[in-house]
Amino acid sequence: MAKIAAVKGTRDFYPEQMAVRNWIMEGWRQAGLRNGYVEYDGPIFEHLRLFTEKSGEEIADQLFFFTDRGGRALALRPEITPTLARMVNEQINSLARPIKWFSVPRLFRAEKPQRGRLREFFQWNVDVIGSEDILADAECIYTAIDYLRSVGLSSKDVVVKISSRKVLAALLKDLGFAEDGLEEVYVLLDKRPKLPREAFDEMAAEQIKDQALRNRLKEMLQRLQPEASEDSLSKLKVLAPEAVQADIVSFSDLFYYLELMGVADYCEFDINIVRGLAYYTGPVYEIYDRREPLRAVCGGGRYDDLLAGLGGQEVPATGFGMGDVVLELMLKERGLLGGAAQGLDFFVIDAGRELFSFSREDKDRCVLAVVSRLREKGFSAAFDYKRQPLGKQLKQAAAQKARWAVILGDETIKEGKVNVKNMAQGGQRTVGLEEFLSRPGETVK
Amino acid sequence: MAKIAAVKGTRDFYPEQMAVRNWIMEGWRQAGLRNGYVEYDGPIFEHLRLFTEKSGEEIADQLFFFTDRGGRALALRPEITPTLARMVNEQINSLARPIKWFSVPRLFRAEKPQRGRLREFFQWNVDVIGSEDILADAECIYTAIDYLRSVGLSSKDVVVKISSRKVLAALLKDLGFAEDGLEEVYVLLDKRPKLPREAFDEMAAEQIKDQALRNRLKEMLQRLQPEASEDSLSKLKVLAPEAVQADIVSFSDLFYYLELMGVADYCEFDINIVRGLAYYTGPVYEIYDRREPLRAVCGGGRYDDLLAGLGGQEVPATGFGMGDVVLELMLKERGLLGGAAQGLDFFVIDAGRELFSFSREDKDRCVLAVVSRLREKGFSAAFDYKRQPLGKQLKQAAAQKARWAVILGDETIKEGKVNVKNMAQGGQRTVGLEEFLSRPGETVK
Numbered sequence: 001m002a003k004i005a006a007v008k009g010t011r012d013f014y015p016e017q018m019a020v021r022n023w024i025m026e027g028w029r030q031a032g033l034r035n036g037y038v039e040y041d042g043p044i045f046e047h048l049r050l051f052t053e054k055s056g057e058e059i060a061d062q063l064f065f066f067t068d069r070g071g072r073a074l075a076l077r078p079e080i081t082p083t084l085a086r087m088v089n090e091q092i093n094s095l096a097r098p099i100k101w102f103s104v105p106r107l108f109r110a111e112k113p114q115r116g117r118l119r120e121f122f123q124w125n126v127d128v129i130g131s132e133d134i135l136a137d138a139e140c141i142y143t144a145i146d147y148l149r150s151v152g153l154s155s156k157d158v159v160v161k162i163s164s165r166k167v168l169a170a171l172l173k174d175l176g177f178a179e180d181g182l183e184e185v186y187v188l189l190d191k192r193p194k195l196p197r198e199a200f201d202e203m204a205a206e207q208i209k210d211q212a213l214r215n216r217l218k219e220m221l222q223r224l225q226p227e228a229s230e231d232s233l234s235k236l237k238v239l240a241p242e243a244v245q246a247d248i249v250s251f252s253d254l255f256y257y258l259e260l261m262g263v264a265d266y267c268e269f270d271i272n273i274v275r276g277l278a279y280y281t282g283p284v285y286e287i288y289d290r291r292e293p294l295r296a297v298c299g300g301g302r303y304d305d306l307l308a309g310l311g312g313q314e315v316p317a318t319g320f321g322m323g324d325v326v327l328e329l330m331l332k333e334r335g336l337l338g339g340a341a342q343g344l345d346f347f348v349i350d351a352g353r354e355l356f357s358f359s360r361e362d363k364d365r366c367v368l369a370v371v372s373r374l375r376e377k378g379f380s381a382a383f384d385y386k387r388q389p390l391g392k393q394l395k396q397a398a399a400q401k402a403r404w405a406v407i408l409g410d411e412t413i414k415e416g417k418v419n420v421k422n423m424a425q426g427g428q429r430t431v432g433l434e435e436f437l438s439r440p441g442e443t444v445k
Numbered sequence: 446m447a448k449i450a451a452v453k454g455t456r457d458f459y460p461e462q463m464a465v466r467n468w469i470m471e472g473w474r475q476a477g478l479r480n481g482y483v484e485y486d487g488p489i490f491e492h493l494r495l496f497t498e499k500s501g502e503e504i505a506d507q508l509f510f511f512t513d514r515g516g517r518a519l520a521l522r523p524e525i526t527p528t529l530a531r532m533v534n535e536q537i538n539s540l541a542r543p544i545k546w547f548s549v550p551r552l553f554r555a556e557k558p559q560r561g562r563l564r565e566f567f568q569w570n571v572d573v574i575g576s577e578d579i580l581a582d583a584e585c586i587y588t589a590i591d592y593l594r595s596v597g598l599s600s601k602d603v604v605v606k607i608s609s610r611k612v613l614a615a616l617l618k619d620l621g622f623a624e625d626g627l628e629e630v631y632v633l634l635d636k637r638p639k640l641p642r643e644a645f646d647e648m649a650a651e652q653i654k655d656q657a658l659r660n661r662l663k664e665m666l667q668r669l670q671p672e673a674s675e676d677s678l679s680k681l682k683v684l685a686p687e688a689v690q691a692d693i694v695s696f697s698d699l700f701y702y703l704e705l706m707g708v709a710d711y712c713e714f715d716i717n718i719v720r721g722l723a724y725y726t727g728p729v730y731e732i733y734d735r736r737e738p739l740r741a742v743c744g745g746g747r748y749d750d751l752l753a754g755l756g757g758q759e760v761p762a763t764g765f766g767m768g769d770v771v772l773e774l775m776l777k778e779r780g781l782l783g784g785a786a787q788g789l790d791f792f793v794i795d796a797g798r799e800l801f802s803f804s805r806e807d808k809d810r811c812v813l814a815v816v817s818r819l820r821e822k823g824f825s826a827a828f829d830y831k832r833q834p835l836g837k838q839l840k841q842a843a844a845q846k847a848r849w850a851v852i853l854g855d856e857t858i859k860e861g862k863v864n865v866k867n868m869a870q871g872g873q874r875t876v877g878l879e880e881f882l883s884r885p886g887e888t889v890k
Contacts, residue, residue, distance in 0.1 A: 002756050003531070003534060003535075003755070003756035003757070004491075004492050004494055004495045004498070004531060004755065004756065005492070005531075006487070006488060006491070006531065007488060007490060007491060007492060007513075007517070007519060010487075010488030010489075010490070011488065012485075012487055012488070012528075012532050012535070013485055013486040013487065014485055014532065014536065015483040015484060015485050015546065018483075018484045018485050018486055019483075019484070021486070022484065030823075033787070033825050034820045034823065034824065034825045034826070035820055035825070035826075035827070036789060036825060036826065036827030036845065038460040038463075038786065039460060039463045039464075039467065040457075040458055040459055040460050040463050041458040041463055041466070042451070042455075042457050042458065043451060043452060043455030043456065043457070043565055044455075044489065044521075044551060044553070044565060045452060045455070045509075045521075045565075046449075046451070046452060047449050047450070047452060049449055050449045053449070064490075064511060064513065065511065066509060066510065066511030068452075068509065068555060069555055072452070074452060076489075076490075083457075086448070086449060086450075086451065087457050087459065089448060090448075090457070091459070096844060098830055100827070101460065106489060106551070108489070110513060110514055120488055120489060120490075131830045131831075133830045133831075135830050136830060138813075139830075142817065146817075146820055146821070149821075256805075257813060259808070260808050260811055260813040260814055260817075261813050261814065261816075261817040262814065262817050262818070262821075263817075310448065310449065311447050311448035311449065312448070341483065342478070344481060363704070363705050366705055368583075368702060368705040368706050369705055369706070369707065371706075372587065372591075372705075372706040372707050372708075373707070375479045375480055375591055376591070376594075376707075378475075378479065379479065380478050380479045380480070380481060381479070381480075381481065382480070382481030382545070385543055385576045385578045385580050385581060385584075386576075386578075399541060400481065
């Protein structure tokens with residue numbers, strides 16, 4: 001039969017790619033723990049309704065869904081926040097607050113695969129549930145920066161663009177938008193940076209029928225457009241009408257906390273950040289590659305209504321997601337990608353004639369016994385199935401990046417001795433087999 | 446709206462369960478690396494055909510399948526072996542052999558959830574591709590035992606029951622079964638241990654119409670039935686007809702290698718082991734809980750035809766899978782389950798009046814700055830969002846299992862000093878803030 005290919009938009013993780021994936025995931029985990037979060041995870045699929053209920057159209061359009069044998073409508077998770085909300089709702093009375101949790105879920109979106117966007121990907125999710133304090137938002141943003149900094153991305157490489165749906169809502173209402181029309185405007189604004197100007201104008205004209213209102217919106221956006229040389233948060237304070245000032249004061253605290261945490265140089269206010277998901281209620285942010293203004297590696301914000309919206313109590317919440325695909329691209333371009341494969345500790349080589357037979361009389365001195373005892377002590381060890389000449393076995397040891405080759409030969413049988421060869425430096429010494437096996441780590445120091 | 450529940454047969458991993466899952470996965474990973482395998486992974490879903498083609502009916506009946514927007518038939522992976530075969534086929538000419546790979550995939554089966562069987566689970570998969578030597582089978586079995594032993598399961602807890610499809614095929618053909626009728630018999634035999642005697646007889650009568658043949662099969666199975674007090678491999682040698690002896694010799698090597706590797710006490714020959722999957726061709730084995738004879742934690746075997754069957758070259762292969770659900774049950778029952786949550790390194794407490802304001806003049810000495818600097822140095826650190834009285838903050842520190850509490854107070858501002866309290870032993874010392882921050886690990890030694 002013909003070969004069956006992988007599904008488009010998915011990835012095969014050969015050992016080399018797997019090592020990179022593990023390196024990214026481990027970095028995320030360490031940053032999560034370092035910042036005082038604990039890890040959780042949920043199922044890969046949930047009842048379809050969990051995702052269609054509160055996340056908004058963009059997500060619903062991108063779901064992989066199916067029915068089980070009982071006819072239940074299920075979907076592969078496109079994000080983990082609804083699962084997080086469901087899990088926290090389930091145990092809200094027994095969980096100590098604030099609930100600081102992180103996860104590194106595998107997620108799925110049925111969109112057209114393109115550079116930086118796949119149908120299957122990983123995302124680091126970091127959330128604080130149970131605190132309405134903007135300190136929690138600051139700590140989430142700090143955590144994202146802490147990770148990016150730990151892998152070598154400075155404030156010259158990435159920028160956290162921060163806005164506030166609360167401030168934006170106040171501004172929009174001040175312009176004359178109705179409360180129940182805001183979500184439509186958010187969706188429109190979220191698409192703005194990705195659209196050519198004409199396409200945006202057309203879409204805006206279609207969604208905002210009132211021309212005067214539309215013009216006021218455009219004018220406001222233009223006035224608040226961030227420019228490199230100035231402090232756009234101060235500009236917001238100056239330009240914003242009185243009705244919005246109270247929300248701006250609280251929003252300013254966020255920047256102040258980030259300054260105290262020592263990461264102000266990574267952060268800036270940007271009115272254009274809205275986020276596509278329907279459930280955000282407060283600060284929202286996206287982290288961009290400074291070299292590619294449309295490339296976001298991370299996005300998040302406050303979603304105080306989601307838990308109640310999914311049948312729980314009113315519990316404030318905030319958090320972000322950082323995807324692996326764009327992150328890997330960014331790190332690779334900058335030569336910052338880690339995850340080089342680890343080699344073996346020992347490769348055990350059979351250079352004696354007798355040993356090839358694995359004879360029972362010498363069973364404690366044969367390759368299989370020596371390899372097994374090394375593994376039992378926690379060292380990684382391998383050997384050659386083919387039992388080839390010494391030179392070929394040494395090549396195998398090198399190919400598997402073994403740090404030490406342990407050479408068994410006739411003198412192993414006769415005198416109980418082995419040769420231990422340092423594969424990197426080339427030195428070699430003869431040592432008693434039992435002495436070596438009782439403390440392999442000491443012997444090769 | 447009403448709460449939406451998790452899908453039946455899936456698991457929520459709250460932090461406590463997640464720690465256990467991570468402990469199991471990390472143990473698997475370490476055992477894989479220790480035995481000279483490297484890690485890989487594939488996508489969660491594949492083209493449906495990849496699974497229906499060669500795995501046999503049992504798997505095909507348990508698939509979660511769906512179509513994507515292009516109308517392609519996809520399925521969630523119920524096992525990773527077909528993906529492994531696909532990936533290796535793809536790069537067969539550039540991969541050095543033997544290919545020793547492991548993976549810890551998340552898998553899915555649309556079966557009725559019950560104790561020890563869920564619809565979503567993890568499985569450690571360990572495979573050697575490119576060696577027809579039975580040493581490779583021995584090393585896979587050793588690797589499974591190496592892990593089980595490392596978590597405290599002795600040969601009194603678990604037993605590896607080993608048989609050979611090659612030997613069984615020779616025995617069956619000697620009884621009079623046709624080559625193309627063997628697979629049906631395998632499926633039947635695989636179900637035998639799980640069925641009441643009458644049900645099995647009924648099923649046998651249905652599938653093997655020839656009564657004489659059926660009786661010969663039953664008689665053979667009875668004669669080879671393993672009994673505690675004897676060496677059933679020797680019994681096989683004595684009882685088996687001449688035509689089967691050659692296959693038995695090679696099969697015996699497997700037990701010899703396992704003896705040399707020091708794990709003979711875990712292993713025994715058992716004619717009842719067949720395995721449900723269609724693609725096995727040589728040695729097959731399952732690892733059972735000795736306390737519960739029907740509870741298997743691991744299964745595997747040789748599948749020399751699968752890669753060619755999926756469009757690749759003829760390449761021999763062997764390996765096993767070990768599931769997390771039964772493993773966790775077994776470990777829990779024996780009190781061997783690890784994965785206790787790690788606590789924080791530092792909890793930074795704010796005991797000073799001035800510090801509550803996070804005032805800009807003292808910004809390098811405030812809680813946020815101290816926490817951030819600890820994290821920057823790689824230590825895990827947290828603080829209290831609510832900025833409560835000292836006693837309450839100390840309780841938070843204890844609740845988060847912090848090893849050290851770092852207490853900032855008025856003297857931190859005035860004299861640049863902090864108190865560092867050992868949370869376990871209760872001791873406390875005063876130290877300069879800068880001295881502490883420059884080497885936090887040393888200070889608390």
